[in-house]
Amino acid sequence: MSNILTRLPSLARDYSGACSALFALPSLNLLYSPGGCSSAVIECDEIRDLRQTLFFGSKLGEMEAVMGAEEEFLFQAERLWVQNRQAELIAIMGTPVSALTGVDIGAIADRLSRRTGLPSLALPTEGFETYYSGVYHTLLTLGKRFLERRAKINNQVNILGYTPLSLGKETHLSEFIDQLGEFGLQINGLVEKNNLETFKEMSSAALNLVVSHEGVGLAQYMQKEYSIPYVLNVPVGLSGMQQLFQVLAEIVDISPSYASKQRYALTSRASLGQRAVVIGEPLFASCLASCLRKDFGIDYVESISLMKMDRRMKQVYLEKALSDVHLFESEEGLARWMDKLQPDIIVGDPLYQRLLSKGCTQYVPMPHVGLSGPLYADAQYEFIGRRGYDYLAGYIKV
Amino acid sequence: MSCTGYIRTNNEEEKFKLAEIADKMPLDSFFDSGIADDECGELVNLALCVPDIDVVAIGPSSCSRVLYFRAVKKGLSEKLFLLPVSRNDFASGKHLEKLEEALEELVTTRRSKAIIVYITCADILTGTEFVSITKRIESKYGIPVKVFERGPLSRRRTLPKERLGNIFMDLLLRGVRQEKKSHLNLLGDAGKLPKDSGLRQILKNYCVTETIREFAALDSYEEFEDLVNGKLNIALDRFGYDLALRMQEKWDIPFLYLPARYNMKEIKHNYTTLMEGLGVTWDYSQDAKEYHRVIAKVAGVLVGKRIAVGIGARSFELAQALVSIGLSVAVIFVESVAKPDMRYINTLSTVGSQAEVYLVSNLTVSTQTGGLEGIDIAIGEKAAFFCLKAKEILVSADYRFGYEGILEILEGMQ
CATH class of the missing domain: 3.40.50.1980 (Nitrogenase molybdenum iron protein domain)
Structure with a gap:
């Protein structure tokens, strides 16, 4: 049965990836959907506490889906923003229905931005691609929209591309982050909850550590725009850490201590x-x-x-x-x-x-x-x- | 997440007093927030629960992925087959060829007795025609292939469970009807009756010669087909009621309706209905005594405790039952408010309940992160989600007969 997934579920979808990438930011995340699409995020794909995020999915009847519900969506989205003023940005994600009916998510985002004064992102998700695509495009969109040239901070490194979808709970990265901290490095990235200003500071980094291939897009962009070098490496095992040390020595001019070297001999x-x-x-x-x-x-x-x-x-x-x-x-x-x-x-x-x-x-x-x-x-x-x-x-x- | 479409309202408030609700109806929200709601979860498991009925879910992977996990949760994933459809496939209609090929292969390798094809909003919107494919497979292989439209766009005039009930009726119509009526059918979607269920005990005592067939726990497709030879149907919930009604219309099989209840008057009504239906007398005074004993104990322990209720569709019913035994319900969490809820809402208002009703999707982050301080006990997943410091009591989705449901909750609260 080559066409039927009899044994495995499909990978999480692009809008789940987008939500996952946005989790760490104070973003009001809105899914343009008839009503069932948010189940995938809630039940399967987001393993963190959804109470810590502002995630909403619309509910549309047949008439609204066919004729479009842009005005109602805008009206209700603005009300949501009024109730949740701590949001620093709004992200609108599309689903299969919005893709098939040609809903102009970009136009909705623009109008919402004018109404609320908040930056509003239209993320290119449709529910047909994998979460890799959703994370990739979300990170790239965030980077292009919010990053700006800043003075370099030599001991700052960014971790790009982390989501639990690829790397599980953030506790798995603790040894990695602790080690970077031992080197006196400041770490930035969408691993823990942060604000938009902290995200913007990513352009000050000396190095981007890319921990999933979804993060490469943003890394390539940051190299081009801000001359920040990047390395693709998940420091798996002892040799992974050794490779990390080598990269840090070459690019950030940090030498690991004898103890660190021994730990990962x-x-x-x-x-x-x-x-x-x-x-x-x-x-x-x-x-x-x-x-x-x-x-x-x-x-x-x-x-x-x-x-x-x-x-x-x-x-x-x-x-x-x-x-x-x-x-x-x-x-x-x-x-x-x-x-x-x-x-x-x-x-x-x-x-x-x-x-x-x-x-x-x-x-x-x-x-x-x-x-x-x-x-x-x-x-x-x-x-x-x-x-x-x-x-x-x-x-x-x- | 609700399976029903949005009903336009002007409501933006997050909470309401009971007395205000009638004027503000319908209470609904355009956006749903991030709490799991199993309202649609039962559908795939209901379709999968009958042996030898396979389900093929065709549509974007985003839609089928969640079906997989719901089926896994109930141990039914072996009968669920996913056919992902790409954007290009939708545009070109190529997914129909793939579906036909997949159905052919499924029928020949699995020897399914029936197949239900789950289609999604995408195909409903584009008006994809599946009948020609299903008819071809049916006539070639002699097995029924039914199409089920899932998701909020399919609401139209009938609810999803009713349409699934229609499919089961179509399948039953193909069965062989015998004159001899030999068994009792328990019709409901909540799963197999627990072993210690009082209903099971009563039926065992009084229906010695009859077999009990449970819709949610059939052993074979033949048992499913044999439901039409039932002597009596006992409907345990709305799905069961709809199916029983149709079976009565078609085959003159009588039925009793015994939906699970929390309040004493409705529970007693269920006992009476069951006894009259079986033509027996049952002394359920022991059950009632136990109920009163637990109430007395619980009421003493829970004096002054503030309770939040958020169990889904029956939240108002439970709140009213708890208030009627003297407990203090401070908060009720709901996704929406429907007309059948008004009965309980009015009763709560009449007795002076000060419970506040929170519309879940309108809850602000400040309310959420505030954790609803001051709530001591949170009953149900929705209540537990928001009342961070409260003692959490999760309510089983299993069918509970008589006082079992309310007793389980009261004992959990002690």
Whole structure:
């Protein structure tokens, strides 16, 4: 059944990605939808506390959907803003119905902006693309709209592209952020709740650390506009942290302490001829694959993503860090490839086990919220630095 | 999130006094805020609960993704098949070919007894015609293929559960009707009756020769078809009532309507209805005594405690039941207010209840982040969501007969 997803849900959609990227900002997020579309965000895709965000979905009857409800939408959106004055911006997201009926979200955003005096963003979401596209476009739109040239702060680094959809709860990044803090670096990025002014300060950074491929668009823009270099790296395992140290030394001129170096000293593991596959978000899969090679001595590691590429993001896939990632568009194709390869180790979301023939491999669960939603979001797993190494070592028998 | 479309109002306030509601009806909101609402959740699980009925959900992935997780929650995902449709597919109508191919493959590999095709707003809006495909599959393979329109655009004149009920009736009409009537049917969408359900006990005692068939817990498609040979239908909720009514019209099967209730008068009415329907006498005084015993205990413990209620459609009913036993309901959270709620609202007003009604989607962030201080007990997911410091009592979605529902809540409050 090559057309039917019998075993896996689709990845979270673009408007869920947009909402996720906006979570950290005081943004009034409005979904132009007949009424059911917000369920995906509420029930599956946003694992953080929705009470901390201003997220609303419209409800339209058939008449409003067909004829358009722009005036009512504007009127009600303005009332929402009056009730929620702490919002510093408004974001309007489209869904399949608004796409099919040709609703001009951009025009609605412009008019709302004039009425409220708040910047209003029209995000190019339609519910047909993956969340990767939603996060990518949201970050890029925010960057283009709000960033401006500022004086450089040499010890400031930004973390770009974090959402729980790709990297799980923010607690997974704590070792990473703590390490950066130990180096005396100021960290900016949409990881914790922030205001718009803090977002604007991102253009002062000396370096952008991109932790998912969705963040590359903003990173490329910031390099072009503000000459801020960027590196694609999720510091998975010991070698991931070592790579982070190398980047910081080269670009920000920071040397890790002896203690830090020792903490992440590479193990020397003999290669035992095993073959491994990592399935996940493209950059994450690539970095995890690198960890398996360098920390565990596994020579043959393939990194894979199950996704359909958004052509608007094609510049992202030209990045060297992603060049070794195989992209599969269908689960049938992925399952056939895995059957043929017969890997000894698979690292990926537990749901991918449904695609596998029984009893073949060591399976290392690495939940991907953008796929499995809340099912495994609370599971005990790690991937960053020492904790990540220890977690993987608990499964990988070498 | 509500399955029903928006009813235009001028309401922007977040809270109302009970006495004001009648003048401000309809109370609804254009925007829904971010709290999960299972109002539409039952639909896919209802379609999936009958064995050998497979569901194919065709539409944008954004629509089908949530169906998957709802089905997983109930352990029904093996019968749910997702056919994602791209923007280009919609524009070209190519998804219809894919659907036909998928249905053919499903029928030949799974041997489904029936298939329900879930279609979304996108196809409803574009007026996609599915009948020719479903008819082709039906005539080629001899199995029924029904189309169900889901989502708020499909509301039109009948509600989603009614339309699903229509589909089940169409499927039942294909069954074999026998003269001998051998069993009782429990019709409802809330899932299998708990083992310790009082209703189950009563039926076991008094219906010794009859089999009890539960719509939500059938063992085979044949049992589903055999519902038409029932001796008596017992409807447990609105879905069950609609189905029972149609079965009575078509096959003259009598039915009783026993919706779960919280207040004493309606509970007693249910007992009476059941006894008269079965032609027996049941001494439920023990149940009533237990209810009064728990009330006395709870009322003592909860003197002065402020309660918030937010359980969805039956919030006013529960609030009224709690007030009638002397408890103080301070806040009621609702998504909207409908005419059937006015009965309870008027009773609450008459007895002088000072409860404030919050329209969930109009709640401001300052109210939300304030955590509604001063609320001691929050009953229901909506109440618990907003009353951050209150003791949380979640109400089971299972059917509760007689005093079971209200007792469970009262005992949780102690």
